[in-house]
Amino acid sequence: MSKISVLIVDDASFIRDLMKKCLRDNFPGIALDEATNGRKAQQMLTRQSFDLILCDWEMPEMSGIELLQWCRAQDSLKATPIIMVTSRGDKENVVQAIQAGISDYVGKPFTNEQLITKVKKALHKVGKLQALIAGGIAKPLGNSAFANDSLSALTGGNPNQVKPASPASAAPARAPQPAPASPRPVAMPSGRGQAQLRLPNGAMTCVIKALSLRDAQIVVKRAELLPQILESAVLDLEQGDDGGGSEVARLNGYLHSIAALEQKPDSEWLQVVFRFVDQDAQKMDYLSRLIARGTAQKHFTPGA
Template sequence: MANVSVLVVDDAPFIRDLIKKALRSHFPGLQIEEAVNGSKARQVLGRVTFDLILCDWEMPELSGLELLQWLRAQPGQEKTPFIMVTSRGDRDNVVQAIQAGVSDYVGKPFSNEQLIAKVSKALQRSGKLQQLRGRPVQASTGHAQESVNALLGARKAAPSAEPAVEEPQEVVLRSPARAQLRVAGQQHACVIRRLSLRDAQLLVRRGEQIPSLFESAVLDLEQGSEGSAVARINGYLHSLSALEERLDSEWLLVVIRFVDQDPDKLEKLSLMIAGAG
């Protein structure tokens, strides 16, 4: 494959679009291909070699870890840069990925600056960064706007989304459930006011750094009476408003639109909705 090439692997179309938009903005000469899951990526990698692979961990059919283990067993692929894009940051998962030969991590949710820094580092190590055409790598000052452009460009032909309140599979929680919202490396304790298979309406206490619209996000939902299990749902910040009609409103009303298509996560989400109804 000519020039410098990267394969983006993620089962969530919105995440793929965000990554591609960021890469094209900062690396104009980069050739980008994509795969909708690990199984499709393995088929592509069986025919074509890439200079870098950006891969989600949790995917149907073949996980990111399984794809990495397969790749490292292929002749000539022992040192291909492989960056795992994942919300799994606990020690056991990190050790697993390191043992399998991962090159680096990007934690979900991520900003464009974090992603570009990791990609630049990987390409620099492999000697590919200087081959790229166009302007030099620089930090983004408007990752929220880039995310908006990625969304509009990817869904130009799609009909306007209906408000979440009109969705049939939805429950307004009588007792707001606790959750943790992670956006651009920041953690926000929150409570869930409304929950559906498509999105969640949250109450978040206003902090020094307010998240931006269309930022990628991870919502950690506590399950069980003592929060013994946590479901991590990937999404993006769809709307943001003050809870009270005043300048010093302490609480923010946030809607997270989900992008996960993982059957296990959707099943857990369905059970949580059913149990709260």
Template sequence: MARVSALVVDDAPFIRDLVKKALRSQFPGLQIEEAVNGRKAQQVLSRAAFDLILCDWEMPEMSGLELLQWFRGQPGSEKTPFIMVTSRGDKENVIEAIQAGVSDFIGKPFTNEQLAAKVKKALHRSGKLQVLQGRQAPASGGTAQDSVANLMGGRKPDSGSNSVAASPAAPPEIKPAISETGATDSDTTDVQDRPATQQVRGQAQLRLAGGQFACVVKTLSLRDALVVVRRSEHMPQVFESGVLDLEQDADKSVARINAYVHAVASMEPTMDCEWIKVTLKFVDQDPQKLDYLSRLIASGSAQRHYSPSA
């Protein structure tokens, strides 16, 4: 049987491992290679052909969009599915990727089932699913446009919206505050003796595959964050991948930081506690995101005493 191959491109080892694990479990015969950024992927693609490319958008040296634009300029590349795996859903970015020839989108965070469905559809359209599985796959229509609504929170590119989805409103009593110290798995009382600096009146949102949470950032470092979210039907799960959206009021800039859930704990020692603490470990290696975090940390402060009802 002929080989069917895929190239996974992402600067975060955790995300690459997540994608590879999902692909191997759903498509056992698929041959998988990886690249740590667009520049490395360009080198790999210059010497080998692949039947599928799964690529992150924001990467150092060469972004996913730049790789896509280069790749579509190569002879015979138009038939190869190029799926953008991204936490970005801004209208302008989505349209630019479609114009550059993207085949489909997978929004971060994603489940294994969502990834498998996108890959199966892409391989079916290119005729490689039958080769991989040795049987005829069900017909699956659609193009990259079908994923735009999901990526942009149910709105098409011409809707004029710039957001991924309508963010759940944060409780009015919660005021986001950020510390220049790293988050830990212990209680947040350890920040009480640290000197406070100017507060950052920012917005924060935690996006997981099962839902979105408006949140308070209790502590923040280049490696991790401790956030507080309201308890809901979908509880964050340890090792679940997600995206932390950080916004500054000063310039309305947003950093979308890829992360995974490292720990979950109740704010109070009661079973009916309304608030939970979530420790996130960042997996991004993008210098631009790290620079944004550095600037955000430098201007932030710890919330010395936190009470959801305060």
């Protein structure tokens, strides 16, 4: 049986490691290669072929959407499944990816089940999954779907109605649309800015207590959904402006530490250190200016 080859493209090594472990645990013997951005992936794709590409959206040198457009312009890559793995979950961004020829979409942060379901679905469409099932390496594809990251849910139930755009008209968007507003908690401790912590199994409203180029100290309220150390997550920083509007900056990372905010066993609040994993220069520049201002005012919105 020939190996299934997968190219993982993401500027964050932590995210690449998560995907590699997930794939190796579910597909023993799978061949994996990785690239830190779209430009390096482009160079690799000119030298060798892959059965599947898992790609982030916002990366230095060449973004995921630009890599996708380049791939679909190559005769040898037009039919290669490409799954976008990103925290850009707004309908406008997903539609743009569909127009550029995306095969499927997985939202960050993702669970192993979500990622594997999408990978099996993509391999099934190109006739590669059957060999894995016959060899006992993969289980048959089920009917499970995830409304929070499926193309169907984000495109009104029929993604095929979105017409692909021509390469000349499919220019990459640099700023995501504002994310849906989340409920505000009551009696939230004072902090530097409102934010939302998105975990694989749900979201928690929080506030930023301290911010650096390496991490953010955030406070969340204890609830049924409890964050776990080393869990992959996305921090949505809400940035208000004087006009009453707001935008959301999405930062990928993981939970480095969790502790009770108060020195008592029934502490209502948890203090979490969220460690950033993005290597994108635009996001680092954004954080630098945000720290320098000492506030959560809007002045730039990076992608994801």
